[in-house]
Amino acid sequence: MNGAESLLRSLVASGVDMCFGNPGTSEMHFVAALDSVEGMRPILGLFEGVVTGAADGYGRMAGKPAATLLHLGPGLANGLANLHNARRASSPVVNIVGDHASTHARYEAPLTSDIKGFARPVSSWIHSSSSALTVGADAARAVQASMADGGQIATLILPADTAWSQADGVAAPLPVQAPALVSDGTIERIAALAQSGVRTAFLLRGQALQERGLRAAGKIAAKTGARLLCDTFAPRVARGAGREVVERLPYFAEQVVEFLAGTELIVLVGAQPPVSFFAYPDKPSWLTPEGCRIAVLSHPHEDGPGALEALVEALGAQHAIARINARTAVEFSPEGALDGESIMRSVAKHLPDNAIITEESSLAMAYSGLLETAAPHDLLALTGGAIGCLMPVSIGASVACPERKVVNLQGDGSAMYTLQSLWTQAREKLDVVTVIYANRGYKILANELKRVGARTDGAHAASMFDLQDPSLDWVALAQGMGVEAVRTESRADFDAAFAAAMKRRGPMLIEAVI
Amino acid sequence: MNGAESLLRSLVASGVDMCFGNPGTSEMHFVAALDSVEGMRPILGLFEGVVTGAADGYGRMAGKPAATLLHLGPGLANGLANLHNARRASSPVVNIVGDHASTHARYEAPLTSDIKGFARPVSSWIHSSSSALTVGADAARAVQASMADGGQIATLILPADTAWSQADGVAAPLPVQAPALVSDGTIERIAALAQSGVRTAFLLRGQALQERGLRAAGKIAAKTGARLLCDTFAPRVARGAGREVVERLPYFAEQVVEFLAGTELIVLVGAQPPVSFFAYPDKPSWLTPEGCRIAVLSHPHEDGPGALEALVEALGAQHAIARINARTAVEFSPEGALDGESIMRSVAKHLPDNAIITEESSLAMAYSGLLETAAPHDLLALTGGAIGCLMPVSIGASVACPERKVVNLQGDGSAMYTLQSLWTQAREKLDVVTVIYANRGYKILANELKRVGARTDGAHAASMFDLQDPSLDWVALAQGMGVEAVRTESRADFDAAFAAAMKRRGPMLIEAVI
The missing domain is CATH 3.40.50.1220 (TPP-binding domain)
Known part of the structure; x- marks a missing residue:
């Protein structure tokens, strides 16, 4: 077997069976090996931030790493912001980053870059394989590293010739560090x-x-x-x-x-x-x-x-009776303007049991308390503050938990950073419902401008927070990537759309104009 | 004046009057200062790869740097791939990257990261200002560095307190290194x-x-x-x-x-x-x-x-007669399928004088020779191989040369990396016509798979190059961001759409289904 097969078989042997990828020429042998190796599911993202964000979401829900497959330094670079979030989430992630063949590196071809340099700020473990003979063992080490210390980013850099050269076989899994016991x-x-x-x-x-x-x-x-x-x-x-x-x-x-x-x-x-x-x-x-x-x-x-x-x-608290959130019927009135609170009341009202809420909207955050007495769910949040995170995290969460409904409560500004996520949701027919809080601006920044005590009356500054002129049409954007979508401008419309979305399966986007 | 004003005034004094930005809370004082300082034009990008790519295009055409305004490490990280391209283009770029206030850095807040580490692989000059008193001088040094050695990336990191504290004034421009004379x-x-x-x-x-x-x-x-x-x-x-x-x-x-x-x-x-x-x-x-x-x-x-x-x-060649490309009428037949060659024949036929061609499509590259005898133009290419470059480069080129038509010949796969560029083109009403070569796949990779000698018959591998299921609808995507768009599926339709686009001004997208 070649190095690419050795890599994939060793990953599978170590329990990694999911690969989110956006490969290029230097990763072609790894891509080809996907068809020779049983047990590895590849999912394509059309931008690397989708790939790494999906791996974060997968890691949070599966409790084990997915692999990413990234194209050289710039491919990794495009995924760094969501690796920053994944690092803050203690998500286990194994990045596989292709590199130029070792014989090619010296020529400073256009795509040559300092891949280790790009990886360093987000990775707890970095290694560049020097030979196809070590690739399998290096993969096992990467998986082990990703599971250490509660979850880490491990980045394995593979020169193209380590993929196409003759390899040694499949590496056995390495023991995973159990959480340390408290004394x-x-x-x-x-x-x-x-x-x-x-x-x-x-x-x-x-x-x-x-x-x-x-x-x-x-x-x-x-x-x-x-x-x-x-x-x-x-x-x-x-x-x-x-x-x-x-x-x-x-x-x-x-x-x-x-x-x-x-x-x-x-x-x-x-x-x-x-x-x-x-x-x-x-x-x-x-x-x-x-x-x-x-x-x-x-x-x-x-x-x-x-x-x-x-x-x-x-x-001696074994028999203490904990305070438990009671299930309460949420009050919802269709009267009044659609806003952050009424959206959340609809969500609370219709949320099915055991959903996964992914939240990247300051308005959703402000009213998230309303969900405490709704159906039991998991809440995934923006751990590292690098926006553009929860759209792809929703992908990974859904892939890890295909039976659970994923509801992504997403600001319009932050959604734009990784809107390509919608295409992967469509291709994989993931059960993800995206609610876009379409307030047509970086509203949190307009607020922050006041909070930092800066001048707030200028047109230039306002233009930097304003997503009107032109307004984003989220229905068109979603449909352009194959995701069914609907725009809602009233409480009644939103409530009906959200209720319907909870009753069907598959990707869906609801633009909530507020 | 505060540090933010000192920064902006010093940049303007050094000849930097364009700022492509995607700011956040830590940059709010710089944003506010845009309204206090004359002579700096801010342009918002909805993703940082748009911001840095636009700065690259601006640098290539203006021969001087634009500033970028980026939000902490993750904001810079999202812009790194296009900074890699800009570095390979020897484009002068001045990155302004906000950082946490110096008093805040120690707390390891969620957005804390190694900004210098992110900057290093792409930057020839990096500095983090330690005081509002040096911000103006640091800005002048950054501009000087960006113009050295034929064009470089200079990254200036500004802790938020250097923006809001009292500053020293405006720094005088520093001399720009002239190109060295050959002996x-x-x-x-x-x-x-x-x-x-x-x-x-x-x-x-x-x-x-x-x-x-x-x-x-x-x-x-x-x-x-x-x-x-x-x-x-x-x-x-x-x-x-x-x-x-x-x-x-x-x-x-x-x-x-x-x-x-x-x-x-x-x-x-x-x-x-x-x-x-x-x-x-x-x-x-x-x-x-x-x-x-x-x-x-x-x-x-x-x-x-x-x-x-x-x-x-x-x-003694002063009077030698150079070989000059003659203007020749291009042959164009509306018969046959729309393909890379017929698209380029239409482009050659209708291209106005002095256009700027931005090219990120292997099919456009294959037929670019047809333009050698078309109207005189500048050709900007994918210098660093990091795809997602020319959509935003088109923004910067158009901003630098508003009187010139920009024609972006763009593959569908690569367009998806920075499709947010269309929104900025719409907002700024830039005269950019984007031609999407919609072959619904990473066709170059399917070819590369053969060239590297890998197995080519597998469904998993094929799924990694295939952008069908679902197909991207570029008309919907463009309209979703406020750009007029049309789909063409025949030579005659493409020719008519391209001819019309050359006769009007303003952003336009033509999806060429091939």
Whole structure:
């Protein structure tokens, strides 16, 4: 077998069976090998940000990496922003980046670039294979690296001749690092702190925000009176009716300050202390209240759910009754203008059980609390702040969980960065419903302009936030990529369109003009 | 004045009056300053690859840099592929990349990243301002750096507090490095070689491919019998009727070998020796014929046109009569299927004088020779091989040369990488006509699969090159972004649509289904 086959067979042997790709000439042997190797599903993206974003979404939902297949330095470069988000999400991702044949690199052909340089800011592991004989083993190492420390980006660079030369065979999978166990001493220390009568909040992230972690956290909160919190932009949160009550940190610094006022102890479970997303003149960046103590129950690479369960025992909270979100009928009135709140009321009303919500809209974020008492779902958010993320994350989430409805709540401005995602949704017939919050502008920036204390009355500045002149026609854009779409301008129309979309399968876009 | 104003005023003082931007919160003060500072024109792109590609096109045509305004590391990352192309085009570009305020960086907020790391592979000059007091001077240095060595990428990173803090004023422009003069000894040596009776080819690039350089090169060729050549992917070539005959190197290695067979001397004028774009098993990368001598008349940072003129004198070729492309009526038959050749015949037939052709389609490249006897024009090509380049380059070219028609000959696959370019063309009412070669696939890759000797019969591989299922509807995509569009499926329809587009002004897209 050649190196390309060795690569693919070794990836499959290590459990990687999904490849999101946008290949070029230097990856042709890998592409050809897709037909010789059983068990690897290739999905084409028409832009690399779609490819890496899809791998992020897949990693968040599958808990194991997909491979990406990218064309040299510029192909990787186009995928970097969503790899930044994936890194912040602790998503496992294995990038396969083709390179010029080793004999060709010296000639400085037009596509020659510093691929390792491009990879470095987002990758925890980078390796360039020097021979077809090591490609299989390098692939196994990349998969292992991607699963280490709670999920990382591993980038394997493969010169074209490592694909077409004779290889050694299939590499055996390498052991995956299990999350480190939290010591008994730490559990005892946190148990003592949590029972000391101080006003306590547990800030959860990672596995701690999935069902097992939440079950334990709910008992701890019930026993100690602590609040349970999650980050504004957590990679994945199990929430909705039947799940433990977890409060989401608000976005703006001054809101967080108010939200945390009076807290005397923050216990971190796989999370970092809350900080402001951006700095503003005369506003704080560090948002832990003055005098509040910070304690770490588990670091991101440690076993958060295990630590929470141990803490339940240490606290004797096994039988505590957690606060659970009750399912409540949402009020929805078709009267009034379509807006962020009425959209979310429709979503809450019609959301099927076990959906996946992908959220990249400040308006969706503002009203996401309305979903806490809706059908149980997972919420995936914009972990790294690099917009253009959740359109492709929706692809990966749907591929990982084909039986679950994916609802992408997406701003129009951010949707434009990776609108090519719609084509892949159409080709793969993914069950993704995209709601475009069409406010025809970067509305958050118009607001930020005021917040940073800058002049706000100028036409030039306004033109940089305004997506009118011309307005984007999302129905045309979606249909141009083969996705059925409808424009809605009233609450009743949106509600009808969204209800219908929840009852059918397959990709669909609803433009909500607000 | 604050740092943002100091920056903008210093850029304007240094001759930079165009800013392509996609700003975020950390750049808000710079955005606000656009309304306080006269003389800077901002143009919004809805994706950063549009922004950097537009700056490349502007640099190629204006001969001076535009500024980009990019949002932190991920914003820069989205623009890197087209900065790679701009670097290969020797385009001067000044990137302004916002960063978190210096007091905020330590908190590892979600958007924190290694901005210098992202910038390094494409930038010849990188600096992060440490204070508002130096921002103006740093801007002047960035402009100077962008104009050095024939055109470079300069990246200036500005923490948000350097924008909002009190600044020092406006920095004076710094002297721009003039192209280095080629020594008399080099001229004499090349003159002797060129008269030695060996079969000689001059390979021209950069300024040598604009009118002054071509005039001198034509006389040299006439006097010595040498061929004049240009790269397959030159940044900019003045060509068409009335211009000196310059042969374009073909794309594939074996074609270049045949094209150069018998050449005994290659004289480089701002160019590098020809190499294969990609490596293939059993095909050469180095394409200079065996035994052929390579001599350098001028390096890229040297004065190519001046060197050619000195060589004219040394050869006594002042009165030599150059071979000039005659204007010939192009044959066009409406019979037969619409294809690459018939499209180019229509283009050649209707092209107005002094148009700018931007080319990113292997089919357009294959028939570009038909334009050599059409109306005089500039040809801008895909210098770095990172696709998604010429859609935004067309924006920058049109902004730099608003009186000239821009005709973008664009493959459908490559157009998808930066299709957001159409929106900016609509907003700015640019006189850009985009011809989409809609062959519904990455046809070049299906061909490359054979060329690399890989298996070609598999369904998985075929699915990675195929843009059908669903087909892209370019009329819908263009209209979705406010650009008038028409689909043509016959030669007569295309010819009529293209003729009409040449007679009107403003953005237009013609989907040519082939």
